[in-house]
Amino acid sequence: MKEAVITVNKLTKKFGDFIATNEVTFEVDKGEIFGFLGANGAGKTTAMRMLCGLSMPSSGSATVAGFDVYKQTEKIKQNIGYMSQKFSLYEDLTVTENIRFYAGIYGMARPAIKEKTAQLLNQLNLTPEANTLVKALPLGWKQKLAFSVAIFHEPKIVFLDEPTGGVDPITRREFWNLIYQAAERGITIFVTTHYMDEAEYCNRVSIMVDGKIEALDTPRNLKKTYNAKSMDEVFLQLARGAKRSDD
Amino acid sequence: MKQFLIFVQKEFYHIFRDRKSLLIIILMPIVQIILFGFALTNEIKDSDIAILDESKDVATVEIIHRLDASRYFNVARYLHSQADIEAAFKTGKIRLVVVFQNKFRENLLHANHAQVQLLADATDPNTATTVTNYATSIIRDYQNDLTANAPLPYQIEPQVRMLYNPQLKGAYTFVPGVMAMILIIISAMMTSVSIVREKEINTMEVLLVSPLKPLLFILSKAIPYMFLSLVNVSTILVVSVTLLEVPINGSLLLLMGEALLFITTAVSLGLMISNVTNSQQTAQMISLLGLMLPTLLLGGFMFPIESMPKPLQFMSNIVPSKWFFIIVKDVMIKGLGFKMIWKETLILFGMTLFFLTISFSKFKIRLA
Numbered sequence: 001m002k003e004a005v006i007t008v009n010k011l012t013k014k015f016g017d018f019i020a021t022n023e024v025t026f027e028v029d030k031g032e033i034f035g036f037l038g039a040n041g042a043g044k045t046t047a048m049r050m051l052c053g054l055s056m057p058s059s060g061s062a063t064v065a066g067f068d069v070y071k072q073t074e075k076i077k078q079n080i081g082y083m084s085q086k087f088s089l090y091e092d093l094t095v096t097e098n099i100r101f102y103a104g105i106y107g108m109a110r111p112a113i114k115e116k117t118a119q120l121l122n123q124l125n126l127t128p129e130a131n132t133l134v135k136a137l138p139l140g141w142k143q144k145l146a147f148s149v150a151i152f153h154e155p156k157i158v159f160l161d162e163p164t165g166g167v168d169p170i171t172r173r174e175f176w177n178l179i180y181q182a183a184e185r186g187i188t189i190f191v192t193t194h195y196m197d198e199a200e201y202c203n204r205v206s207i208m209v210d211g212k213i214e215a216l217d218t219p220r221n222l223k224k225t226y227n228a229k230s231m232d233e234v235f236l237q238l239a240r241g242a243k244r245s246d247d
Numbered sequence: 248m249k250q251f252l253i254f255v256q257k258e259f260y261h262i263f264r265d266r267k268s269l270l271i272i273i274l275m276p277i278v279q280i281i282l283f284g285f286a287l288t289n290e291i292k293d294s295d296i297a298i299l300d301e302s303k304d305v306a307t308v309e310i311i312h313r314l315d316a317s318r319y320f321n322v323a324r325y326l327h328s329q330a331d332i333e334a335a336f337k338t339g340k341i342r343l344v345v346v347f348q349n350k351f352r353e354n355l356l357h358a359n360h361a362q363v364q365l366l367a368d369a370t371d372p373n374t375a376t377t378v379t380n381y382a383t384s385i386i387r388d389y390q391n392d393l394t395a396n397a398p399l400p401y402q403i404e405p406q407v408r409m410l411y412n413p414q415l416k417g418a419y420t421f422v423p424g425v426m427a428m429i430l431i432i433i434s435a436m437m438t439s440v441s442i443v444r445e446k447e448i449n450t451m452e453v454l455l456v457s458p459l460k461p462l463l464f465i466l467s468k469a470i471p472y473m474f475l476s477l478v479n480v481s482t483i484l485v486v487s488v489t490l491l492e493v494p495i496n497g498s499l500l501l502l503m504g505e506a507l508l509f510i511t512t513a514v515s516l517g518l519m520i521s522n523v524t525n526s527q528q529t530a531q532m533i534s535l536l537g538l539m540l541p542t543l544l545l546g547g548f549m550f551p552i553e554s555m556p557k558p559l560q561f562m563s564n565i566v567p568s569k570w571f572f573i574i575v576k577d578v579m580i581k582g583l584g585f586k587m588i589w590k591e592t593l594i595l596f597g598m599t600l601f602f603l604t605i606s607f608s609k610f611k612i613r614l615a
Binding site: 101 | 264
């Protein structure tokens with residue numbers, strides 16, 4: 001039983017003459033891991049920011065968790081989680097304080113926060129570090145913690161903007177295990193990345209080139225269509241025609 | 248409300264964990280007040296002077312004695328000829344040379360007219376004027392004593408009383424001035440830096456995606472720093488009263504209320520600054536230069552506004568510190584009540600409202 005939680009129809013964002021995102025159309029189903037691929041400057045981050053309510057679309061329509069991106073951004077915000085490209089926890093706060101702060105911002109009750117924090121720390125093997133300042137943690141742990149904080153309030157959808165930048169392959173693998181666990185709980189994952197091995201982990205991927213979605217399918221079908229051995233080759237074939245290269 | 252409390256708690260974690268900044272914020276007012284109150288006083292005391300006495304009679308010795316005995320002068324050397332005068336000034340230590348002509352007393356008694364020449368080092372014009380005034384009045388005192396037994400047919404004797412500050416202490420203007428300066432810099436800088444910091448470390452993006460209301464964000468940012476600024480007001484007042492012996496003649500409650508209003512003005516300026524920049528350093532520079540310079544130059548406590556050119560006088564009206572300086576002086580030193588300062592209060596209130604409206608409307612909920 002498929003149920004779309006994100007529907008996007010001809011969504012466009014212009015900055016002056018520059019069309020960052022050009023009439024993109026797609027749907028994302030509940031519990032799906034949706035990979036949003038593209039070279040730097042292809043328009044991924046812009047598209048994602050429109051869906052999060054950070055950026056106003058120029059034209060087209062979209063709903064996130066059933067709410068309109070033009071008029072119901074407040075409702076959208078209550079139903080999504082967000083993890084940005086750059087690391088976004090407070091370094092001078094401890095692990096527990098960071099969790100408590102973000103959970104509090106989403107209006108969770110104190111006892112619930114307390115109980116869930118213990119559970120989460122246990123799951124991440126971070127219990128001994130509960131009162132450590134975040135700046136003392138290794139990068140990989142910080143990323144995992146940031147992701148866990150982003151889904152702490154059990155959002156319907158979580159947006160991840162290149163979450164694994166600068167992380168070693170083992171930690172990346174562990175990170176993806178967390179993503180799978182979240183997806184199993186029914187949280188829809190919308191993830192941008194430029195690591196092609198990560199694309200293989202997604203249920204479906206879309207590939208953006210110069211602001212347009214050039215391909216959208218399961219990794220297996222994409223490889224078949226483009227007669228490629230890996231997603232890397234698929235991507236290279238599509239991105240070769242790209243004119244833009246930088247954000 | 249819960250969101251608000253949690254946010255404020257987070258701000259206090261930031262404040263208390265940054266020990267260095269906290270120390271600066273707490274100590275800066277104390278250091279400034281002591282600096283301005285003691286070191287940078289505009290009274291001129293114990294100036295070194297030199298004497299060229301070509302007469303050496305009872306009258307000149309008495310005058311020299313009176314000069315030396317006053318707390319303004321210290322007779323550092325006696326010169327022997329006109330040629331020595333230039334040399335004395337060249338040492339850089341002598342501010343004033345007093346020259347008595349030959350037969351001073353004789354002239355005074357027989358011609359009823361004697362001359363004293365006062366030569367001042369006017370490289371610093373204000374000091375030169377003050378020093379010659381002091382000397383003139385000491386000499387006039389001596390003359391009055393001489394004629395006391397034989398009153399002149401007509402005599403006007405000005406009776407001077409310095410009200411509100413009988414000892415003419417510099418601290419009486421510096422305390423309100425420093426208070427205005429410290430509050431505007433610290434409150435505006437802390438608020439703007441703490442907001443811009445969220446942009447720099449990228450947490451702003453996450454907060455913008457969260458359901459946190461912008462108004463709540465701004466309030467949670469402003470209130471901890473308003474609290475710290477009130478702590479600063481208290482330290483400044485305690486140091487002023489105990490160390491500098493500047494009294495609080497008016498109502499303490501009114502003074503604190505006005506301080507709170509001025510802090511709000513400063514915080515709203517900080518909010519405005521945080522709207523126009525994305526880097527902590529820029530925010531700091533704007534707060535320091537953009538707020539400290541107008542406060543120092545046009546605030547009225549360093550340079551009298553009345554003697555400025557008209558355009559600058561006009562400009563000084565848009566400097567919030569000027570109004571706060573007037574309010575503090577009136578309440579603290581003159582002991583006036585709200586009735587006398589409602590106009591200044593209203594102006595500050597209007598400015599605050601204006602800054603707040605601008606920063607609220609400019610606050611970006613969306614990134615683009």
